[in-house]
Amino acid sequence: MTFWKIAALNVAVIISASAAFAETEITLWHAMGGKLGETVNKIAEDFNASQDDYKITPVFKGSYEETLTAGIAAFRAGEQPNIMQVFDAGAATVIGAKGATIPVQDLLTDNGVNFDINDYISGVRYFYADSDGKMIGMPFNSSSPIMYYNVDALEKAGVTPPKTWEEFQSVTAPALKEAGYIGMSQSHLPWIFTENFMSRHNLPFATNDNGYDGAEGTQILVNNDAIKAHFTALTEWKDSGFFEWYGTGWDDNQKPFEDGDVAIWLGSSGSFGGLMSKDLGFEFSATYLPYWEAVTTEPKQTFIGGASLFAMSGKSAEENEATAKFFEFLTSADVQYFWHKETGYVPITEAAYELAKEDGHYDRFPAAEVGIQQLSLPGGDNTKGYRMGFYVQIRDVMNREYGRILTGETSVEDAFNNIEKEANDLLARFAKTQG
C-alpha cells in the first residue's frame, strides 16, 4: 500500500468518524451472557447499520439481579442507561418507582411509532403492564415453563407424554420407573410449580388482582389446597422414585435429564436452543405443562418469564427518540424471528410468530413452538401474571421452604404457613417503601 493510499484511508476514517458525531448515542444494560449476549450484540449492530441517526451500545452487567442493582445505583447517581433489562421478579420494584421509567407505550406513541397492544401475543401482553393495561416495559426475552421429554425413554416405557398430573402419577411415572428411568425433574419451583401453577389452573395468586392494582394491602394467596396437594404429591413421588429434586440450582436439575437418567424435565422454553446445540444421545421433544384434572378441567395459558426492557427517565428527547426507534426495530417481525430462532425465547408479536410459521421453523423444530402455543392458550382472570414487591426475597423464601419439604425437614402444611406469613410481611414492608 502506498503512502497516498494510506493517507486517503486515514482521511476517510476521520470523515466517517466525524459523521458518527451526529448520531444520537444510547446505551442498553442487559443480563444476557454467553451466546445470548452475542445475539443481543448482533441485533444492536444490525440496528446501527440499518440507519445513520442513532447508535446503541449494549453493555453486559451480569445476572438479572446484578443488572437491576447496577441500574438502581446508576439511577440514584444520575448516570442511568437509556434502556435497562429487568427480569420478571423485579418488575414490581421498577414499575412501583413511578418516575424511574417512561412507560414504553407513551414513549412509542410520543415518538411517532405505531403501537397496538393487540399486536403482541396474549401471554406476553399484560405481564409488564399497569392495572389499566398500559404497557410499561417492553417484553424482550420472553419464555414460559414447558415440559421436555426424552422420546426414546417414553417409547421404551410404552407411554406418551402425560397431559395431566393424574396420568403422570398412575401411568407415566410407574412405566418409566419400570423402564429404569426417574420420571421427572424440574428446574425452578417458584416459577414452574407456583407462579405458573396458579396460572395454568386459573387460581388467584394474590389479592388486588394478583397485585396489579397496587402494593397497598396486597396479600399473597399461595396457601391453598390445590398447591399443597401438589407438593404433597411431589414428596410421595420422590419417595417412590417418580420424581427427583437436585437442589435449587437450575443446572443441577437439568443435567440428569441431559444425561438420560431422568425422562421428563420441566424447564424454560428458552432452554430449547441450548438443548438443541448439545449432543444428547437421545431424541427429545416438548409439550405443555401437565395440570391436575381434580383442580380444573379447563387448563389455561401460562405467562411469561424472562425479562423486559425499560426506558429510563431523565434522558433528552433526542435520546428517547432513539430508544423508541430501537424498540420499533426490536419488535419488527424479522428481528423477533431472528431472536426466536437463535435463542428459543418466544417471538413477542403475532406478526413474528406468523413469519416463523411461514418460514417452516416449526416444521423443522416442532418443539420450538410449544412455548408460544402454551402462552396462547385460553386465558382466565388469573393468567396475566403477578405484581408483587420484594418478590426476589419471596422467591428465596419459597425456595427455602420447598427445599425443606423435599428434604423432609418440614411438612407441607408448615412450609406453606411460613411462606404465606413471610411473604405477607415482605409485601407489607414493600408497600411502605412506596409511601
Add this chain to the structure above:
Amino acid sequence: MKRAGFTTVWLPIALLLPQLMIIAIFFYWPAAWAVQSSFYLQDPFGFGSTFVGVENYTDLMTNTEYGKVARFTLIYTALVTFFSLSIALLLAVKADKVIKGAKSYRTLLMWVYAIAPPVAGFLGLMFFDQRNGPMTEMFQTLGWDFRLGADYNSTATAMVIVAVWKQIPVNFIFFLSGLQSIPKSVREAALIDNRSASGRFWDVTFPLLAPTAFFLLIINITYALFDTFGIIDTLVRSEPGNNPVTLVYKVFVDGFRGNDLGGSSAQSVILMVLVLLLTVFQFRLIERRIHYT
C-alpha cells in the same frame, strides 16, 4: 530513657490526615449512612421512603429465620476457626521438625494462600459436584448420601471444608514463624527437663506461641464471619434456597439481590455492633491472660 515526641502539633495531624480521611470516607460515612437508612423503608430508586423507627430491627428479631441464620453463623465460625487453627498448628509443628527439603515442604503448604475465595469456592464445586465430584463419591462410599445444594448438612460440610482449606496456609505461615522465633536455648532446656514431646509442647512451646495464636484467633474469626462470602456464594451458586447461609451473606441477598435497603442496613448495623463487642471482648478479656515477651 529518651522520650520521642513531635515539636509541633500540626505535623502529627498532617501525617495522620490521609489515614483519617480514608477511614472517614470508606468507613464512617457509609456506616453513618447505614445507621440512618436502617430506620427507613425506602423505594430502591429513591422516590418514596417511610420512617419506620426501629421496625426494621424488631422485624429481624421476630423473624425465626434470622435467628437460624445467626445460629448457623456462630457454629460455622467456631468450626472454621477451630479446624483451620488446629490443623495449621499441627502442620507447622511437623514442618518445623523437617530438616531435609524443608523449604519445598513449606512452600507447598503455603501455596493455597494465593487462591481467591471465589476460586476456592469453584474448586469446591468441582470436588463436591452432585454427579461426579470425588468428595461426593467418597462420602457416598462411606454411606452418606452427600448432595451439595440440595441437602442442608451437605452444603454446610462443604462450606466448612473449603473455608478451612483456604485458611490453613495463612495460619501455617504465622505459626511456623512463631515456632522459629522460639529461642533454641529454651527448647534445649526444656528437652532436659521433660522427655515427653507432647508435654514439652503444651508446657513450653504452646504458651510461647500464645501471642501468635491470639492474633490468629481474631483474624480467623473475622475471616469466617466476613471473608468466606465468596466461597459461600459460589458453593450455593447465588441461590440460597434451603442451604445454610451466614449473616453477611444474608445482608447481600436482602440488600443487593432483593433491594431491601432498610432491612439489610439494619442487618449491617447489627453486624457492626457484633464486631465492636467481639473486639472489646477479645482485647479486654483474652489479651490480659496472654503473656507477651
